[in-house]
Amino acid sequence: KRKREVDFVIAKNFSxxxxxxxxxxxxxxxxxxxxxxxxxxxxxxxxxxxxxTWDYEGEIKGAKALPLWKWLLSDTV
Incomplete structure (x- = not known):
């Protein structure tokens, strides 16, 4: 709506x-x-x-913020 974008959308069965x-x-x-x-x-x-992020970790308006290295080592999306 406001010409914003998200980098990646992960889908399962096209949802x-x-x-x-x-x-x-x-x-x-x-x-x-x-x-x-x-x-x-x-x-x-x-x-x-x-x-x-590079090294910030926390929650921002309902979105989880994680450093990339930590996300890569986790078993979540």
């Missing part, structure tokens, strides 16, 4: 099941990056939304 946004941030996630994934999460009715 989105997870969203991934990748940013190069160490301690601060830009508002527009967080808003894009939250808007897509709501529109697509997806539960899992992950923001992959």
């Amino acid at each position: 989105p099941i997870a969203l991934i946004q990748v940013i190069y941030a160490s301690d601060k996630v830009e508002e527009r990056e967080a808003e894009a994934i939250i808007e897509a999460k709501s529109e697509l009715k997806v539960e899992d939304a992950v923001i992959l």
